[in-house]
Amino acid sequence: MAGKMISLATNAAAEASRPPPRVRPTGWAWLLLPGSIFLTVLFVMPLLGLLLLSLGMPDWTLAHFLRIGDSPAYATVLGTTLEISLSVTALAFVFGYPIAYVLTTGGPTLRTFLLIAVVLPYFTSVLARTFAWIVLLGRGGVINEILLQLGLVSQPVTMLYNRVGVIIGMTHIIMPLMILPMSTVMSSIDQRLLRAARASGASSLAAFLTIFLPLSLPGVIAGVLLVFIYCLGFYITPALLGGLSDLTITMEISAQVVDRLNWNFGAALSMVLLVGVLAILWIGSRFFPIEQLLGFSDGKSGSDAAPRRQLGTRWLMHVGSAANTLDRWLPSMGGRGVVILASFLAVLLLLPVLIVAYLSFSSSPYFVFPVPGYSLGNYQAYLSDTLWMSATFASIRVALMAAGMATVLGAMLAFGLSRGRIRGRSAIVALVLSPIIMPTVIVAVATYFLLVRVGLQGTEFGLALGHAVHAIPFVVVIVVANLRDLNPAYERAARSLGAGPLATFRTIIAPLVMPAFIVAAFFAFLTSFDDVVYVLFLGIGKVTTLPMRMWEGIKQDISPTISAVATLQMAFAAIVIIIGAVLGRRRNT
Amino acid sequence: MLKIAHNITDVKTGGIALRGVRKRYGGAVAVDGVSLDISPGEFVSLLGPSGSGKTTTLMMIAGFETPDTGQILLDGKDITRLPPHRRELGIIFQNYALFPHMTVADNVAYPLRMRRMPKAEVKSRVDRVLEQVQLGALADRYPHQMSGGQQQRVAIARALVFDPPVLLLDEPLGALDKKLRQHLRAEIKALHKEVGKTMIYVTHDQEEALAMSDRVAVMHEGRIRQASSPRDIYSRPAELFVASFVGEANLIPVKLKGGVAYSPDGARLEATQWDGDDAEAMLCVRPEHVRLKLAGVGAAPGLHGAVVDSTFVGDATVIECETSSGLRLTSKVLNQPGNPVPSVGSSCVLSWAQTDATILTQ
Numbered sequence: 001m002a003g004k005m006i007s008l009a010t011n012a013a014a015e016a017s018r019p020p021p022r023v024r025p026t027g028w029a030w031l032l033l034p035g036s037i038f039l040t041v042l043f044v045m046p047l048l049g050l051l052l053l054s055l056g057m058p059d060w061t062l063a064h065f066l067r068i069g070d071s072p073a074y075a076t077v078l079g080t081t082l083e084i085s086l087s088v089t090a091l092a093f094v095f096g097y098p099i100a101y102v103l104t105t106g107g108p109t110l111r112t113f114l115l116i117a118v119v120l121p122y123f124t125s126v127l128a129r130t131f132a133w134i135v136l137l138g139r140g141g142v143i144n145e146i147l148l149q150l151g152l153v154s155q156p157v158t159m160l161y162n163r164v165g166v167i168i169g170m171t172h173i174i175m176p177l178m179i180l181p182m183s184t185v186m187s188s189i190d191q192r193l194l195r196a197a198r199a200s201g202a203s204s205l206a207a208f209l210t211i212f213l214p215l216s217l218p219g220v221i222a223g224v225l226l227v228f229i230y231c232l233g234f235y236i237t238p239a240l241l242g243g244l245s246d247l248t249i250t251m252e253i254s255a256q257v258v259d260r261l262n263w264n265f266g267a268a269l270s271m272v273l274l275v276g277v278l279a280i281l282w283i284g285s286r287f288f289p290i291e292q293l294l295g296f297s298d299g300k301s302g303s304d305a306a307p308r309r310q311l312g313t314r315w316l317m318h319v320g321s322a323a324n325t326l327d328r329w330l331p332s333m334g335g336r337g338v339v340i341l342a343s344f345l346a347v348l349l350l351l352p353v354l355i356v357a358y359l360s361f362s363s364s365p366y367f368v369f370p371v372p373g374y375s376l377g378n379y380q381a382y383l384s385d386t387l388w389m390s391a392t393f394a395s396i397r398v399a400l401m402a403a404g405m406a407t408v409l410g411a412m413l414a415f416g417l418s419r420g421r422i423r424g425r426s427a428i429v430a431l432v433l434s435p436i437i438m439p440t441v442i443v444a445v446a447t448y449f450l451l452v453r454v455g456l457q458g459t460e461f462g463l464a465l466g467h468a469v470h471a472i473p474f475v476v477v478i479v480v481a482n483l484r485d486l487n488p489a490y491e492r493a494a495r496s497l498g499a500g501p502l503a504t505f506r507t508i509i510a511p512l513v514m515p516a517f518i519v520a521a522f523f524a525f526l527t528s529f530d531d532v533v534y535v536l537f538l539g540i541g542k543v544t545t546l547p548m549r550m551w552e553g554i555k556q557d558i559s560p561t562i563s564a565v566a567t568l569q570m571a572f573a574a575i576v577i578i579i580g581a582v583l584g585r586r587r588n589t
Numbered sequence: 590m591l592k593i594a595h596n597i598t599d600v601k602t603g604g605i606a607l608r609g610v611r612k613r614y615g616g617a618v619a620v621d622g623v624s625l626d627i628s629p630g631e632f633v634s635l636l637g638p639s640g641s642g643k644t645t646t647l648m649m650i651a652g653f654e655t656p657d658t659g660q661i662l663l664d665g666k667d668i669t670r671l672p673p674h675r676r677e678l679g680i681i682f683q684n685y686a687l688f689p690h691m692t693v694a695d696n697v698a699y700p701l702r703m704r705r706m707p708k709a710e711v712k713s714r715v716d717r718v719l720e721q722v723q724l725g726a727l728a729d730r731y732p733h734q735m736s737g738g739q740q741q742r743v744a745i746a747r748a749l750v751f752d753p754p755v756l757l758l759d760e761p762l763g764a765l766d767k768k769l770r771q772h773l774r775a776e777i778k779a780l781h782k783e784v785g786k787t788m789i790y791v792t793h794d795q796e797e798a799l800a801m802s803d804r805v806a807v808m809h810e811g812r813i814r815q816a817s818s819p820r821d822i823y824s825r826p827a828e829l830f831v832a833s834f835v836g837e838a839n840l841i842p843v844k845l846k847g848g849v850a851y852s853p854d855g856a857r858l859e860a861t862q863w864d865g866d867d868a869e870a871m872l873c874v875r876p877e878h879v880r881l882k883l884a885g886v887g888a889a890p891g892l893h894g895a896v897v898d899s900t901f902v903g904d905a906t907v908i909e910c911e912t913s914s915g916l917r918l919t920s921k922v923l924n925q926p927g928n929p930v931p932s933v934g935s936s937c938v939l940s941w942a943q944t945d946a947t948i949l950t951q
Contacts, residue, residue: 190684190686192682192683192684192686193686193688193689195651195653195673195680195682195686196680196682196686196687196688196747197688197699197703198652198653198672198673198674199651199673199674199676199678199679199680199748200674200699200700200703200747200751201674201675201677201700201703201704201751202674202699202703203672203674204672204674206674206703207674210699211688214690215689215690313690313691313692313695317695317698317699317702320702320703321702321703321704321705324674324703324704324705325705327674
């Protein structure tokens with residue numbers, strides 16, 4: 001769920017060029033303390049512990065790393081991980097670019113539709129979306145059924161539990177992560193530049209190639225990096241959709257840590273993945289500010305921060321003038337074609353979750369398409385099953401605890417970061433944002449080792465601590481974006497009118513940032529409510545949350561009750577989006 | 590000042606004609622039947638408040654919007670549906686829209702490269718035009734490394750380098766501070782004199798429009814309300830909107846009887862001869878045309894009243910008076926020796942020359 005907040009930050013990016021608010025220095029900085037301590041204890045220390053563990057603590061050795069290098073089996077695992085990640089990143093870019101393009105340049109109705117198509121799946125849990133692909137791709141799945149009925153194939157095509165399934169599923173699930181950073185950058189491109197190009201004699205294709213494409217490159221780099229990093233650390237989808245030959249590094253880590261209790265070796269594998277991710281981030285940060293990639297832009301970074309390199313203009317001009325000659329021969333079909341392509345891809349983006357929602361109302365105990373009749377049987381089965389119910393309540397308890405901690409600590413961090421100018425501020429920004437950019441599996445494994453030592457592994461509170469670490473970055477990003485609009489002049493005006501610091505907070509600051517707090521809290525709740533990776537490590541065998549129950553259900557038998565649960569999750573996500581949109585609109589008017 | 594050589598090969602090109610052009614967005618009519626003939630070499634401003642349709646009109650001439658009905662002609666040729674890159678019109682955009690990822694030289698070369706001009710010629714043309722706008726030394730800079738004034742010159746160079754017969758300017762001075770605006774205004778005016786190209790200039794700033802144009806077309810609610818010389822627009826507004834939008838105006842409700850204007854209380858007011866029917870109308874007099882005399886210095890003809898406010902504005906004093914019949918009138922008196930500066934409360938007599946008062950029926 002890394003970078004979920006990018007969508008909400010798109011609006012903020014437009015205002016990024018505004019100068020930072022003038023601040024009173026020290027007082028606010030104290031607010032940074034609790035959150036920083038929390039993250040240090042529950043994020044930095046576990047990762048350091050992981051490093052020590054990989055080095056064989058207390059008997060120091062490099063044997064575990066040497067073992068990875070020696071064994072061809074692990075080379076294969078690394079190779080598979082890279083292959084899958086590269087293919088998925090490439091596909092997501094090819095399909096994502098046209099959607100991002102139309103999302104920023106299309107008409108208002110089209111844009112709303114595309115935004116829903118990108119954001120709704122994005123907010124729906126990864127598990128629910130992976131489940132959708134199992135239903136679609138299986139031997140008796142929806143796609144095979146349709147192919148057989150149309151007579152296009154005589155036997156079901158194997159698309160599940162192999163590389164094809166993994167790549168299809170991951171590409172679909174990852175698409176929003178590719179699209180949102182690209183469209184953020186694209187929406188900052190002045191449309192007048194394209195008009196200037198047209199007025200200078202460039203056809204629409206030539207204007208796109210010479211102006212729009214090069215200016216959108218920072219977004220492309222950001223999207224590609226984010227998706228590639230996310231793919232490297234992806235666990236749920238490859239584990240559920242892949243076959244035996246599609247073992248990725250995250251699955252190997254999980255197997256070593258949980259199944260074989262081979263902690264040192266699991267830690268060494270985690271270190272290999274972590275170093276890989278950090279190296280990519282380091283390379284990426286030379287092209288694009290990483291914190292902006294996560295939607296964290298606080299005034300000083302505007303569109304000017306994007307690199308303005310010599311992009312081989314000579315070469316661009318050749319391409320452009322060549323495209324211009326083409327224009328004489330081709331009828332002007334360009335615009336329409338892109339719109340149709342983007343709309344088609346957007347429908348594909350929405351379709352899997354919609355099909356699951358449709359099948360959840362089926363009267364048949366199997367996934368038959370089209371449904372033979374409608375019934376609420378699956379929902380009744382869910383509500384009357386004590387296991388499902390207790391899992392739901394466990395999820396709610398954990399999510400409430402996690403959201404509570406994350407909202408309070410995150411809001412304090414946000415205030416501290418926006419208002420308190422202190423030394424080492426960028427280090428705190430990095431600390432706050434790291435939990436969402438590091439592969440969840442690694443953070444979960446590291447936290448697992450820590451919680452086992454202090455006896456909190458397998459408790460709901462321990463799980464909530466892990467979820468809170470993961471939710472804090474989202475809370476900070478949302479609240480910081482809103483604090484930027486909270487002009488300190490309001491507070492000064494209140495103070496000049498006789499309000500004390502407390503009264504100022506109560507009458508001015510609180511009402512203005514309350515919508516952001518509410519949205520942030522919902523978000524933190526949703527992150528925890530949808531998570532399965534942390535539960536697999538922090539709760540294994542002892543805490544069964546709703547996603548954990550779904551995970552087990554999917555691994556054992558694909559029961560149709562899961563479709564009802566997935567649909568409810570999607571509905572919940574939709575409600576959160578609507579609340580966010582409504583509160584955001586009310587604030588802006 | 591700019592020095593741009595021009596090819597006076599064919600001075601007759603660059604005539605633009607709008608014929609009943611109409612454009613609506615959803616339910617709202619943006620441009621409601623605009624017709625205007627612009628002769629080659631003319632400098633015409635489209636002046637109006639925001640939402641008056643002036644920018645939409647310009648974008649239709651440029652080809653970025655297509656009229657619902659009506660025609661746009663360039664030198665008699667219908668270009669209504671021609672895509673923008675085939676129109677051969679130079680455009681200077683608000684904020685200039687210089688390509689941020691290209692150097693000044695590449696920005697200027699862009700239109701020539703798109704026309705597949707041979708490299709050597711591109712280079713010589715770019716060098717020449719950059720020399721002319723005095724930016725030869727800055728050819729390798731990027732736009733964000735330049736001042737606002739330099740950026741405008743790059744934009745001008747880019748729009749002129751392919752020698753279009755017409756230049757469209759979309760509020761190019763909109764975002765600049767006042768001093769720079771005045772300077773660049775002079776540059777654009779000089780440029781027009783130099784190259785003799787047709788220029789269509791969109792602005793909401795009346796001072797800009799009056800100072801630069803051969804002709805000003807005042808737009809309101811999608812229509813051209815008056816298109817004439819700046820002097821005419823100011824001193825002979827065709828209708829109420831033009832009178833109140835351009836400059837300050839005293840507007841006095843009057844009754845017209847037999848070609849003569851009477852104030853509400855029946856006093857006869859000096860005004861230009863009215864040939865139409867008897868009607869209710871407005872009388873428009875500019876403040877600087879309202880003569881103010883202190884009462885008691887001989888029995889002067891005119892409206893009697895009292896000074897209610899007096900504001901010093903530097904070169905002049907703006908004096909507000911209320912007549913005995915309750916009309917509020919403003920007089921602007923230059924601060925020169927001999928001109929009266931009455932104090933608040935003193936009685937006065939207001940009058941104006943017959944030719945300075947225009948009758949407006951709508």
